[in-house]
Amino acid sequence: MERGSFVLGHQLTSDQLDARILNYPTITVPERKHTLNTTPVGIDRAILFDDGAYNNRDIQLIIGFEGKQSNSNIQKFLSALDTGKYIDFQMYSDPDYTYQVIRQSTGTIARPTYSDSYRELTITLSSAPYRYVEPAQTATITTNQSTLVNPTKYLAKPYIRIVGDGAITLTVNGVDYKFTNVTGSIELDSAMQNVWRINGGVMVNENAKMAIGPFPTLKPDNNTVKVSTGTATIEPRWRTL
Structure with missing residues (x-):
């Protein structure tokens, strides 16, 4: 994948949106789910129960949208995310894997003073903890x-x-x-x-x-x-x- 490119839902591409990821995406390592029981008396540590799963991770993105359709393309990007279910997401920074993402946070849309037709979307996506090997072989x-x-x-x-x-x-x-x-x-x-x-x-x-x-x-x-x-x-x- 070219630098800055992405694919959302296996259909909507960065080229179609005249968009590029501007930052190297910041991706958190998912937290392991544990339950700690601190009530027992006479032991020197909490009793650990491993839930065998992970919490979601965050992906922080800054995406630049070019051209007169920049506002419209931002709305297309957000609409593709707002389906009520996880959406597959591939990024140039990790091209051999697909993440499953949803939008839970707010985002900000900024316009530089030097351009009427350029917008930057800063947003944090919530991703399922696992990333999946791509392409998937059947x-x-x-x-x-x-x-x-x-x-x-x-x-x-x-x-x-x-x-x-x-x-x-x-x-x-x-x-x-x-x-x-x-x-x-x-x-x-x-x-x-x-x-x-x-x-x-x-x-x-x-x-x-x-x-x-x-x-x-x-x-x-x-x-x-x-x-x-x-x-x-x-x-x-x-x-x-």
């Missing part, structure tokens, strides 16, 4: 065992689509995930803990067709995957801090 899985290599040191929570009918077992690292009465296809998102299928463009809840238990995850290094019948496509969502 793997096709069959009844023959395949190996997926997680290049990071963190557990991945994949999106999986299985095509087939009837009873299907997805095996990940020797653990069986069983599905019953599959009709054409079934999809699952380990991050969202949800199972569904698409029927005529409509999402149909299929959680009852997956045996109760944890959703599949992909550990660091090698992961073995296969299906008992049909095929599966896996978007592994490799992630790191």
Whole structure:
């Protein structure tokens, strides 16, 4: 990516907005979630409970918008962020990763006295703690065992689509995930803990067709995957801090 460039939501680019990131983005390291119990008597430290998760991180940006459409393009940028859900965001400063961002803070829009057609937006975005490896490689899985290599040191929570009918077992690292009465296809998102299928463009809840238990995850290094019948496509969502 060129210096100062960015992509928001895989669609809106800095070139389309005549915009560039002016600073080297300041990105905080996410805080680990811990709970400390300080009530026990007779011990020399608080009892630590690790929640196994992280708080969001902040990304501080200064973005310059050029041209007569600068005000309009700022509004396009803000509108793309204000959807009520996380939006993918890639920056020139970290081109091999995608951040998932939302806007929670206010921003400031400044106009230098020397230009009527230039604006600078200073804003802090809230980002989900993990950043995701880009580009995301999708793997096709069959009844023959395949190996997926997680290049990071963190557990991945994949999106999986299985095509087939009837009873299907997805095996990940020797653990069986069983599905019953599959009709054409079934999809699952380990991050969202949800199972569904698409029927005529409509999402149909299929959680009852997956045996109760944890959703599949992909550990660091090698992961073995296969299906008992049909095929599966896996978007592994490799992630790191």
